[in-house]
Amino acid sequence: MPPPAPAERDLRLDLFRGIALWLIFLDHIPSNVVSWVTIRNYGFSDATEIFVFISGYTAAFVYGRAMRERGAVVAGAHILKRAWQVYVAHIFLFVIYLAEIAYVSRSFENPLYAEEMGIFDFLRQPDVTLLQALLLKFKPANMDVLPLYIVLLGGFAPFLWLLLRQPALALTISVLIYALSWQFGWNLPGYPDGSWVFNPFAWQLLFGFGAWCALGGADRLGPLVRSPVVTALAAAYLAFAFAIVMTWYFPRYGHFVPKFLSDWMYPIDKTNLDVLRFAHFLALAILTVRFIPRDWPFLKSPALRPAILCGQNSLEIFCLGVFLAFAAHFAMVEVSEAVAAQAIVSALGIAAMIAVARLITWYKTVEGRSPGSRSSRDADLAGGEA
Amino acid sequence: MTTFIIALLAVLAATAAAAGDNQACAVAAHFISPDHPLPRVKAAIADKRLDVVVVGSASSRLDGATDNQKAYPARLEAALAERLPGVAVKVVAYARPRETAALMAQQIERSLSADKPALVVWQTGTVEAMRRIDMDQFQAALEAGFAAAQSGKSDIILMNMQYSPRTETMIAVPPYAETMRFVALQHEVLLFDRFAVMRHWSELGTFDFVEATKKIDTAARVHDCIGRLLADLIVQAAMIRGSSAHNGKSP
Numbered sequence: 013m014p015p016p017a018p019a020e021r022d023l024r025l026d027l028f029r030g031i032a033l034w035l036i037f038l039d040h041i042p043s044n045v046v047s048w049v050t051i052r053n054y055g056f057s058d059a060t061e062i063f064v065f066i067s068g069y070t071a072a073f074v075y076g077r078a079m080r081e082r083g084a085v086v087a088g089a090h091i092l093k094r095a096w097q098v099y100v101a102h103i104f105l106f107v108i109y110l111a112e113i114a115y116v117s118r119s120f121e122n123p124l125y126a127e128e129m130g131i132f133d134f135l136r137q138p139d140v141t142l143l144q145a146l147l148l149k150f151k152p153a154n155m156d157v158l159p160l161y162i163v164l165l166g167g168f169a170p171f172l173w174l175l176l177r178q179p180a181l182a183l184t185i186s187v188l189i190y191a192l193s194w195q196f197g198w199n200l201p202g203y204p205d206g207s208w209v210f211n212p213f214a215w216q217l218l219f220g221f222g223a224w225c226a227l228g229g230a231d232r233l234g235p236l237v238r239s240p241v242v243t244a245l246a247a248a249y250l251a252f253a254f255a256i257v258m259t260w261y262f263p264r265y266g267h268f269v270p271k272f273l274s275d276w277m278y279p280i281d282k283t284n285l286d287v288l289r290f291a292h293f294l295a296l297a298i299l300t301v302r303f304i305p306r307d308w309p310f311l312k313s314p315a316l317r318p319a320i321l322c323g324q325n326s327l328e329i330f331c332l333g334v335f336l337a338f339a340a341h342f343a344m345v346e347v348s349e350a351v352a353a354q355a356i357v358s359a360l361g362i363a364a365m366i367a368v369a370r371l372i373t374w375y376k377t378v379e380g381r382s383p384g385s386r387s388s389r390d391a392d393l394a395g396g397e398a
Numbered sequence: 399m400t401t402f403i404i405a406l407l408a409v410l411a412a413t414a415a416a417a418g419d420n421q422a423c424a425v426a427a428h429f430i431s432p433d434h435p436l437p438r439v440k441a442a443i444a445d446k447r448l449d450v451v452v453v454g455s456a457s458s459r460l461d462g463a464t465d466n467q468k469a470y471p472a473r474l475e476a477a478l479a480e481r482l483p484g485v486a487v488k489v490v491a492y493a494r495p496r497e498t499a500a501l502m503a504q505q506i507e508r509s510l511s512a513d514k515p516a517l518v519v520w521q522t523g524t525v526e527a528m529r530r531i532d533m534d535q536f537q538a539a540l541e542a543g544f545a546a547a548q549s550g551k552s553d554i555i556l557m558n559m560q561y562s563p564r565t566e567t568m569i570a571v572p573p574y575a576e577t578m579r580f581v582a583l584q585h586e587v588l589l590f591d592r593f594a595v596m597r598h599w600s601e602l603g604t605f606d607f608v609e610a611t612k613k614i615d616t617a618a619r620v621h622d623c624i625g626r627l628l629a630d631l632i633v634q635a636a637m638i639r640g641s642s643a644h645n646g647k648s649p
Contacts, residue, residue, distance in 0.1 A: 042566035043597065113568055120564050120610045124617035127456035127495065128562040131528050131569055151530075153570035205529040209570075263433070266583060278580055282573070283533060341567045345608050349563070349600065 030323030035059035040337035068222025088169035095165035186220035423623035432635035442516035454521030458493035473625025499539035510550030561596035
């Protein structure tokens with residue numbers, strides 16, 4: 013029997029998804045001094061893992077309930093509608109990207125960059141470029157997360173159906189697909205070359221694991237997570253990852269990494285969600301769950317409210333973040349690249365994300381109060397399933 | 399992002415000497431450190447004849463300047479000749495636009511038998527980043543090039559991408575640059591970090607990389623500086639201990 017859905021929303025999810033959205037924004041601004049604070053600089057995994065895991069968790073939480081209450085077909089339709097919304101959002105961002113690249117191609121010229129300006133060749137064949145973008149094959153830099161999410165949602169309904177009946181089997185299948193994708197090099201094709209930067213066959217593991225945790229898996233893992241041995245192992249692994257990452261920044265210490273270890277470890281593959289990255293995320297999650305309880309009073313404090321609001325409106329705020337990263341870089345190039353300017357655009361960007369999240373939450377509240385909109389109140393509780 | 403690392407690198411890069419006549423170039427010299435020796439170059443210098451092959455894509459050229467005389471391969475030849483009096487220095491460049499690392503690895507193999515250089519300078523990565531070629535493929539191509547140099551009895555220096563602020567949001571350079579750094583580190587190959595050097599120049603205001611211009615002046619100065627820094631790296635790496643002449647393989 014599936015366990016009953018928890019009545020109250022777990023604010024930790026919103027909090028960490030909100031923080032992940034800020035970190036993704038900061039990481040997407042090239043040459044940004046502020047991005048030194050983001051977790052990717054201190055371990056193997058980065059904010060993408062947090063975002064995908066929590067997205068799987070909330071998707072299962074929201075659509076799992078819908079599937080139990082209204083049946084698989086209706087819930088499946090809801091999931092596909094969400095995938096469609098994400099697709100439209102992605103294409104919208106792509107248009108903004110095209111506008112930027114078209115502007116730069118007309119206004120910028122420099123013999124030093126004859127080679128780099130080849131990136132504007134895409135504009136010479138708008139028919140091909142647009143078609144490949146609509147097919148999710150052509151994806152500009154930093155626009156790879158939403159296509160992953162679209163594909164994950166696209167395949168989510170049958171997985172959720174199985175998860176509600178045979179959670180262990182569903183998780184096993186997820187692990188199996190991950191293993192097979194490594195074994196046989198499965199990935200979706202990209203354009204003009206290569207394949208997807210976030211391999212959906214590999215990254216579905218994190219999404220599926222998040223969904224499994226949401227539907228009772230987390231309770232099953234509870235005793236394990238609380239054991240001191242596991243906590244110690246997680247802490248030790250984080251320390252190990254930190255030490256390894258430091259040798260990347262200070263290559264002179266690289267020789268402290270034994271040859272057999274570096275041969276086995278490198279490259280740490282982000283595209284295919286390297287096991288080391290997955291384990292790093294798990295270690296982070298274990299320590300987080302252990303030291304930040306669900307009813308942690310600070311979760312209700314005004315200081316954390318901005319991050320929670322961003323996490324509750326994640327699709328909108330994610331898209332905004334991608335756009336703001338473009339805009340911030342543009343401002344840095346046009347106006348100033350000074351460290352102070354980088355700090356200012358980073359802070360302004362996060363402030364804009366918070367302001368828009370507040371606005372959307374306000375709007376949802378207003379809508380939810382209007383008569384005949386019970387379902388939108390539910391959606392509000394779900395807080396943006398993306 | 400860089401100030402922190404710059405400060406530490408400046409301290410750590412004890413061996414980096416700010417050589418070079420041009421002050422402007424030398425401000426980035428601490429990004430260039432001879433971490434690995436170049437035994438064949440050392441032997442070639444001792445034999446008074448140094449042949450270098452540059453294999454690269456369009457950023458190893460400077461079209462518009464006569465015969466690419468202002469591009470860094472030609473500047474490297476001049477700078478090496480200046481630093482190595484009495485040595486016959488020759489630099490041959492194979493730089494073709496849009497060429498991938500996989501094709502360049504084949505070019506390296508051909509040049510090794512045709513030109514018999516003591517050193518190959520391999521500039522690559524930009525085409526891969528623009529076309530978003532699979533990282534596995536890129537890594538395999540790099541390893542093929544290194545293996546070719548190894549079996550052709552030549553030293554090799556890898557050079558990464560240019561720092562290009564205008565196209566930074568459009569070309570995903572960092573993951574490809576990271577792969578180059580890893581593969582170079584694992585195979586004990588010297589990396590000329592052109593990206594870091596140019597970004598440092600940009601931060602210090604040495605060069606303005608966002609200026610829109612048709613003129614070639616700035617580009618020529620940048621290439622000249624890159625040629626000088628590369629010459630410094632080559633000479634330093636050939637002099638460090640461990641560069642025993644006639645050594646069969648890299649130590």
